Amino acid sequence: MKSIFEILESGVQSYARQFPATFDRALGSQIFDVEGRRYLDFFAGAGALNYGHNNPVLKKVLIEYIESNSITHSLDLHTVAKAKFLNVLDQIILKPRGLDRVVQFTGPTGTNAVEAAMKLARKITGRTNIFCFTNGFHGVSTGSLSVTGNKYIRSAAGIPLSLSTVLPYDGYFGDHFDTIDYLERVLDDPSSGVDDPAAVIVEALQGEGGLNAASAQWLRRLERVCRTHGIILILDDIQCGCGRTGSFFSFEEAGIDPDIVTLSKSLSAFGLPLAIVLIRRDLDMWKPGEHNGTFRGNNLAFVTAAAAIEHFWADDAFTQAIRRKSAYLAKRLGQLVDTFPEHLSDVRGRGMMQGVRCADPQEAAEIATAAFARGLIIERAGPRDEVLKCLMPLTISDDELEEGLDMLEASVRVVVDHVPSAGIIPVLAGKATVSIC
Template sequence: MEIFERLESEVRGYCRDWPTVFDEARGSHIYDESGTQYLDFFAGAGSLNYGHNNPELKSKLLDYLVGDSVVHSLDTYSTAKREFLATFDEVVLQPRGLDYKVQFPGPAGNNAVEAALKLARKYTGRDTVISFTNGFHGMTLGALSVTGNSMKRSGAGVPLGHAATMPFDNYMDGQTPDFLWLRSLLEDSGSGLDKPAAVIVETVQGEGGINVASTEWLRGLADLCQEYGILLIVDDIQMGCGRTGPFFSFEHAGITPDIVTLSKSISGYGLPMALTLFKRELDVWDPGEHNGTFRGPNPSFVTGTAALNTFWRDGEFQRATEAKGEIMQKRLAELAEEFAEAGAVARGRGMAGALAFEREGAAEALSAEAFRRGLLVETAGPNDEVVKLLPPLTTSEQELERGLEIIAESARATVKIPQLA
């Protein structure tokens, strides 16, 4: 690994937790150069909902490349873009009654968030955006301004303004009515809070530790936004594309956001791609007002189209995901009960799951032990106190059970219960 140590920046992160050189990947498994197999419950931080090198998607991609088809096109028209848009409209938007325009803002989730924030401010003529405690929306300056994590925010090097933070669901004492503080600020001309352009929210906070917003809280937020003329942005970058069951994570709550950001698994293959979706009346962009060199990723259009056709033409895939999600959440709840004296709490929705620990270092130790036993899981939360599970949605029930058993074995090996310590 000398070449990495000598040349790659100290900013690298995941490799410090998984000190091996990966070489091959298929389905729910990834292999290092020595041939050691790992069950992957990380899935490219949610970019591989359909697993590694899905054969249906790979076949379409190879055919496209072999045919000398257009790879790079900025925002010019291409056959691959036309096919993606038509399929996305037919398979995703129309069945859900969503009349969204589609913007290709650039290759990554932070590009989608930056476009959403700029559009909201342009449309409303207002500056402030409301975000929530422990939210995460990306590492560029606009996205960092609505991100809660102090370590990530400090890396900006400049003040992060035009944003205000409010408590996420269940952040307070459980007795204070939802949105009491926000509503009070909005109604009081002396509060110091300018009328916001938008609210940005994750229905399940991924980086923040798999904090799940209830359907009631999300509906209340949507109602408040409508009442005060504030745009509602749902960041579905990690929890979209079926991670919580339905294609969009907000479908559980029966709400219709004004703006939605998608990335990660929208290409279906781990290729860079992002979308900013917004209601038709919000499309006030001037031509070229928000652009980027890599906003026409035709290979991603091809695999994204293949993913929609393969997995989302009917409800079978969603039903299978929800069934596996129930298995996952039930097993995590059992583990939380087993380790209750160590402060373990189960969290999650669908196939986004977590075990949170009160004891410092417990999640990190469990994750390291899981790696030694052949499972990739990451930690999350403001203090890395959460073991976060994002297996590919295509993971078989047998693979899912094996991964959860490794989590259990790793917890028993590392998490100390006070009376036994």
Template sequence: MSDAANLDVFNRRESEVRGYVRSFPTVFDRAIGSTLIGADGREYLDFFAGAGVLNYGHNNPLFTRALIEYLERDGIIHGLDMATSAKQAFIEAFERHILEPRGLDHKLQFTGPTGANAVEAALKVARQATGRSTVVAFTNAFHGLSLGALAATGNSHYREAAGVSLDDIVRLPYDGYLGDGVDTLDLFEKMLGDPGSGLDLPAAVIVEAVQGEGGINVASVPWLQRLRAITAERGILLILDEIQAGVGRTGAFFAFEAAGIVPDLVTVSKSISGSGLPMSLVLLRPEVDVWKPGAHTGTFRGNNLAFVSARVALENYWADDEFVDTIARTSSVLAAELEEIAAANPSLGLTVRGRGLMYGLVCEGDPTLAGRISKAAFTRGLVIETSGAHDEVLKFLPALTIGEDELRRGLAIVRESLAAVLAA
């Protein structure tokens, strides 16, 4: 049966809002590690990792075993925000392996299972804690598609779908937005100090240390440090959105660690469960935790299966520095190979940016090129997406557990796909 026939029921019955199936038009059936397997038995190497959900690969046996054991002993599945042994074990593991080694005293709020819900909670509590409403967000930011999170998201494609006005956000230029040599925080600091700027003192600033959907834009260490200093001096809460860039994606557990800063709030989702099960949380400094009981609720804010696999991930990958060292070695291979691809095609003006295993091959000279490479790569057995305001960035998000042989094989497919696109 052809892919078109296999997809008939989706085309007939699923909403037009469906997206990724249009880029990767096949029916997937199984997956293990960095390999997706179609219903027809064809294998695909995965450089997408569920948009950053599967940092530890598909069906990691460490998580699968723990989940099966938990199910077989009739462990609690749904617990709202009641205390369960699974949640207790996760909190203790997160405290031991993540918070304490980094000197963080943040409390944990378990929100609904999407990253957008974590962002909504962070924005709400920041406004409550400060008594102010304005939030600063940045160009090319992506924070989710529920209305509060969407207001902070930059891309017009998503914003136009809101159907209502998106208020209480002031948009400022991200690091590098105005080109090299321009510190965009000069504008922020000038506006804060000028009573005629029209910028009311914000409740918070929300920022990604590395913008994923925005095109793999990397904030420099000095820029992040200055942003932290500006916000701290004026009593503005700093929210780091670590939903895609966190949980090891940029090398350290948190992307902001490279700058040595301590945010007031941190949003975490995507790969925090390890297994791909939905889970989100907000880290908040104790003085920011001004919630009244039940003030931000949700039916699925207690995903106990996710707590089980999340604990196992922390205990097996974050108890020492071995995993961080592995990511660093794999990152060096990825960065070097991408630079070689760019250098081998000087007429295209390709550039490379990223950190850890979150990289982009930027095709600004021809914004359609990244999408054409992605399409050609899929026909050759590689799943890889694009990002950026014009989808001009070929986005590399392989599993953090990917082997070097698999990584090089995928990069070879990228080379072949680029050559085929240029030849066409």
């Protein structure tokens, strides 16, 4: 008998094919299906649940807000909830980092923020071209697709994707070639055939592209090139921001100052839709109503976002905990690569956004499937879905982190050693396992 999902849901569904269960409840780093089976969540809503499922601190303030009959939907009207969010964001996050920014509230998803950022950059400069990078991912609306690398995802647009130029990301040709040299040459050569861009859009750590981490030096050189040529630097921090790399913003360790920053996913802290664009004050050239959206005033998300910033970011204790767990994660993944060097190529990423690259993408699929059978939810990333991507909640306990990595190690061992194991779910066929946020 077919389920209601098979009868009524579009075939575009993706993650439900990778993790074939019907989930019922969740708390922290644990999620349970309708049969009561427990899973450890190394997926965290594709990075939207940095503070875990149903975080009790955030749940309490949300319930209190709802029960008080406070404003939920407000477009861009001023509300008490929005005022508190802006104050907390400014006082705890922006000012201590020397970021003088205005906040644009866009539609509620990351791709809405990216579209707004590119649109503003074109308005500011009068140019149309946008520079982007190999293996970048910025969303699936048409403008965002034009600066996204994945061929499979781009092909669904149904139209030519133009007004962008793809450049090689840091390390694309290995360690022997700094790809900023190529960028500088293209901009300095009047016969390069490449139009000067309005903006460069970049992720400091490419999530969907395979956990490629740009070096601090490369990011600083990129910033200098943008300043020299009057190019707007857009930093897409939608997945790798909000503490995922240790600091609140992924670019802090590089010491750069992007003109525009896009945030979404874990910004609301509770899985509620919220996206913003942080704009350098002198670049805020919007006129009233030039860019809007019905759901740009999600007050429920304002409430949980403000509470999360106050609770987790008022001092450096949370940052230190993330860095400690990140070091343990890197150590365990490094041991996996050392143990299975013919199957696992290297450790990718940084902070609590790390993973291992498999030499064979099919083995990556088999390992993820074996892990799910053991009660571990872990997705894949990279151009061939060859990277096993650890994206657990930042609040995960030490015991849960160890348990999840033990499950991952056992799953790798079963696959590479061809050890039969009862209960292993067959590998899903086709390209249904493409990672899409």
